[in-house]
Amino acid sequence: MSAKTPEATRDLVARVFDEDAGKIQGRAYTDPDIYALELETIFKRCWLFLAHETQIPGPGDFLSTYMGEDPVVVVRQKDGEVKAFLNQCRHRGMRLCRSDMGSKARNFTCVYHGWVYGLGGELVGVPLEEQAYGKVDKAEWGARPVPRIVRYKGLIFGNWDADAPDFLEYLGDAAFYLDVLLDRSAAGTQAIGGIHKWVIPCNWKFAAEQFASDMYHAPVAHLSVSMSVKPVVEEEQVDFGHEGRQFRSDRGHGTGFFVGAGRRQLLGSFVGPEVARYMSEEGKEQAVERLGFVRGEYMHAQHMTVFPNFSFLPTANTVRVWHPKGPNEIEVWAWTLVEADASDEVKEAYRVGGLRSFSAAGIFEQEDGENWVEIQRVLKGSSAQDTWFHIGMGQGRARTDDPQFPGTVGWVYSEEAARGFYAHWQKLLTHPTDPVIPQNEGTCTGETCHAAE
Ligand code: FES
Ligand SMILES: [Fe+2]
Numbered sequence: 001m002s003a004k005t006p007e008a009t010r011d012l013v014a015r016v017f018d019e020d021a022g023k024i025q026g027r028a029y030t031d032p033d034i035y036a037l038e039l040e041t042i043f044k045r046c047w048l049f050l051a052h053e054t055q056i057p058g059p060g061d062f063l064s065t066y067m068g069e070d071p072v073v074v075v076r077q078k079d080g081e082v083k084a085f086l087n088q089c090r091h092r093g094m095r096l097c098r099s100d101m102g103s104k105a106r107n108f109t110c111v112y113h114g115w116v117y118g119l120g121g122e123l124v125g126v127p128l129e130e131q132a133y134g135k136v137d138k139a140e141w142g143a144r145p146v147p148r149i150v151r152y153k154g155l156i157f158g159n160w161d162a163d164a165p166d167f168l169e170y171l172g173d174a175a176f177y178l179d180v181l182l183d184r185s186a187a188g189t190q191a192i193g194g195i196h197k198w199v200i201p202c203n204w205k206f207a208a209e210q211f212a213s214d215m216y217h218a219p220v221a222h223l224s225v226s227m228s229v230k231p232v233v234e235e236e237q238v239d240f241g242h243e244g245r246q247f248r249s250d251r252g253h254g255t256g257f258f259v260g261a262g263r264r265q266l267l268g269s270f271v272g273p274e275v276a277r278y279m280s281e282e283g284k285e286q287a288v289e290r291l292g293f294v295r296g297e298y299m300h301a302q303h304m305t306v307f308p309n310f311s312f313l314p315t316a317n318t319v320r321v322w323h324p325k326g327p328n329e330i331e332v333w334a335w336t337l338v339e340a341d342a343s344d345e346v347k348e349a350y351r352v353g354g355l356r357s358f359s360a361a362g363i364f365e366q367e368d369g370e371n372w373v374e375i376q377r378v379l380k381g382s383s384a385q386d387t388w389f390h391i392g393m394g395q396g397r398a399r400t401d402d403p404q405f406p407g408t409v410g411w412v413y414s415e416e417a418a419r420g421f422y423a424h425w426q427k428l429l430t431h432p433t434d435p436v437i438p439q440n441e442g443t444c445t446g447e448t449c450h451a452a453e
Helices: 006-016 032-041 129-133 167-171 174-182 204-213 223-228 265-271 273-280 282-298 344-357 363-378 382-386 416-430
Strands: 023-025 048-052 062-067 070-076 082-086 123-125 148-152 155-159 189-200 244-248 254-259 299-306 310-313 318-324 330-339 388-390 408-411
Touching: 006 023, 006 032, 006 416, 032 318, 032 416, 048 062, 048 070, 048 189, 048 318, 062 318, 070 155, 082 148, 148 167, 167 174, 174 282, 174 299, 189 344, 189 363, 204 254, 204 299, 204 310, 204 318, 204 330, 204 363, 204 416, 223 363, 244 416, 254 416, 265 273, 265 299, 265 344, 273 282, 273 344, 282 299, 330 344, 344 363, 408 416
Parallel strands: none
Antiparallel strands: 023 388, 048 155, 062 070, 070 082, 148 155, 189 330, 244 254, 244 408, 254 299, 299 310, 310 318, 318 330
16 A cells, blocks of 8 residues: 655655665665555666576467566567567456466467457457457457567567667666676577576565675675585685676666686586586687687676666576565576587586575575575564665775776675665656666667777
């Protein structure tokens, strides 16, 4: 139940995050009106991850997912294109498709009264149309289409805003860092195994922010992982060192990573020995050839968020969406991605390693989730919601002239990307009619990014 006017909610948003002072208030993560405004002004205007191409390879293959809290169906068309539409029947509003995913569908029939929709969501059949209605204007009563769809290196994104900026503009310099996951092989990537889905009672921003920014937690929160794998992982493989960077985007995206030659397989050691071997041998060679030394080998243990809620971790090759389910809950959907031309053994090692490390039962995942859950529990208290949290790490230390990394870049242990995430969040919520991305900045064309190497 909404209690505040939109103006009052925007005023609250303007007050709960103070970038200059390096502080954010607990209420940012609990207020139901802020959450409603997020659905309206962020999840209806930003590019949202929908699916991987290989999950819907053939005509009629489909996947049900969410854009914010709106259910959508993503469908491969007969001509190979991808369309998506609101998963809502236009008769009485029933969920049109009730399957998580499927293949070779010819149409979608509503289970309530039987209206039939084509693969693009167009209304094609109405039971007893002539007797009951005379005529239904089918062109008007199709499922609501997602007006913008983009396919980027195997990933499919959608946007409710017909006037949204092009996806590469939306990414800006973040494309350089996103390609570390997507562009290691000429064969591209492939989604393997099923989609892991689980619920975490926490605000979506904790997860998105951590993947954008928080490398600082790793040596502490994941200490028990390090200790538990010591019998099978060599001592020096547990030490990631403290050399690394963090990238802040002016579009809300962010990434953090360690750097060091010959160390990319370190996190791979936690995922499994076959994964570590692949990373230091054939997987590395082709990546260095395509992406260069910096992105092919030097960066390691990276994690990243593409604003607002798509995150990934290249070495474990886990890709996920933090679906918001109210201010106090998310549903995590996680996939494992592999280079499409990796051997079957390597793919299987990634799949099993993903289960072990980053999944509902993964050892890293448990430690991350435990922190988010406890923060949210504490925030049930009124005083806790009024409390300010420190988000000032690395304030004023970032640079824009790093010879190896494009954009605004700070030390690996920083909250520069977190501040960028919240600054963008605040801007979108408080200026809902302004352009989603800055208008005075250049656009990454790929070449400017790659020239950094
Ligand atoms: S609600 Fe779908 S056919 Fe009636
Ligand atoms: Fe973590």
